[in-house]
Amino acid sequence: MIQHIENPVVEVHDLMVSYGQNPVLWNVDLSLPAGSLVGILGPNGAGKSTLIKAIMGLVEANSGYSKLFDQELNQVRNKVSYVPQRESVDWDFPASALDIVMMGTYHHLGLLKRPGKKEKELAMDCLDKVNMKNFAGRQISELSGGQQQRVFIARALAQQAELYFMDEPFAGVDMSTEKALIELFREMTAEGKTVIVVHHDIYSAGKYFDWLIMLNMHLVASGPTAEVLTEELLTKTYGGKLSTLADLGEIIKKSGFNPLKD
């Protein structure tokens, strides 16, 4: 079930990505509506991160292309924000939470210019939005996983973008914070921004998202949550008889035999 729409904010066309000899994404073809909260679902190794990285130009696509705001990425970098998985950086880096959030203001500054008072105020506001203002001066190595995650989200907010890609922003975050973050994303989409989130829990996915993408090396579904959150599509995503792309045993092992378990 892949639903295409008119005037999409994100358009991915026949995308294929592989690492060396191993294909990871096949023929991904989707379009997403502006102003929506989008969830990306799929088991570990399904290529969720790879899809986002390919859209953000961090991994090279073998074929296909993607467009944001109907333009090339390079034309719209100022309007797009990316939150990597928390484990992708070394949190022993000598910096405070505020230092990291300030990094979100860099692209508006351009080369050689230094962040000033205005940038600092913006960064503090963003820390406040994720309830981390009291930790502004804390060394990032001394933050908990969930707090580090919130620092990353605050950095994204400081980019003041229109379109957000977040790779597992709820990993290591407690339930009440997760709810508060969803609330925040809802406010953002109400303002017309688009927030795309890699998510793990299919039970809450139904409540959180307007639109769902289900991925397992190929695109299983992309459409309004109410229409695509079906047992059939979930089974197709997390287990069951997948196409011949990969070793079936591998897939079963990855999905842990339980189609509803990640």
Next chain:
Amino acid sequence: MSFDQNAFIIILTGSMIAISCGLLGAFLMLRKMAMTGDAISHAVLPGIVIAFLISGSRHGLTMVIGAGLVGLIATACIEYLTQKVKLQSDASIGITFTSLFAIGIILITFLANQIDLDQDCVLYGEIAYVPIDLWITKAGTIMGPRTTYLAVINLVLAIAFVSLFYKELKLSTFDPEFAATIGLSTAGVNYGLMGMVSYTTVSSFEAVGAILVVALLVVPPATAFLWTKNLKKLLTVTAILGVLISFLGYYLAYLLNSSIAGAMASVAGVFFFVSVTLNRHQIPRIKSKMRRLREEMA
């Protein structure tokens, strides 16, 4: 124990070299590329030899450019082996630097009769000769110790590089993927840093040698990292350590009648191990005491 003009010149030159190396080395360390610095400092050897053959002089721009180029080639080679050939990064570094270093050694050995380039000098340097190696203009005016001038230029360029591109270095070191998504050329920053490391190595090899330059690239930032988790303070502590290392290294060498560069490296090592030992219990305690004091004052 003496403090004369020569001692001053040597300590000053050593300090400036140590600060230049430390500032750049701090970023290498944070990028987990300390060994790349090591690799580059060895790999520039053939560049030094070839440039020497072309220009016939150990001094001058040819040398800096020749070695700088080889440094960039080494960087490109390491990048290629890791990114395209998918070799592990430590293997790529090992292959690159041993190959280039070997070429350099072979060149020196083969051409030993033709050129006045002493292997020991290239490898270990001799900072003790700095005061007598004078820069004399064509008109015959004595301008002062040549290596000291080189160290001043090096220091100015290193500080300019780090402060002008501070934000870019910081971001691309902490989170290169994020940096790339905002359109920052992370490869550009990487080559810039490696270019500066190559240049610094060449500029200082006569004083401290191609090998001991590594000690100054790696050890002061690693020591400073045990004391602070703030990038600006890390750079400051690194610089201060550079001066202390040069000062104490000079007098240690004086006492032991040994090589100054070697003594400097030993002092650096002692600082590091003292910090490691202290770090177990004392540093957190000292730091929390200082924090409490600050909070009380605020």
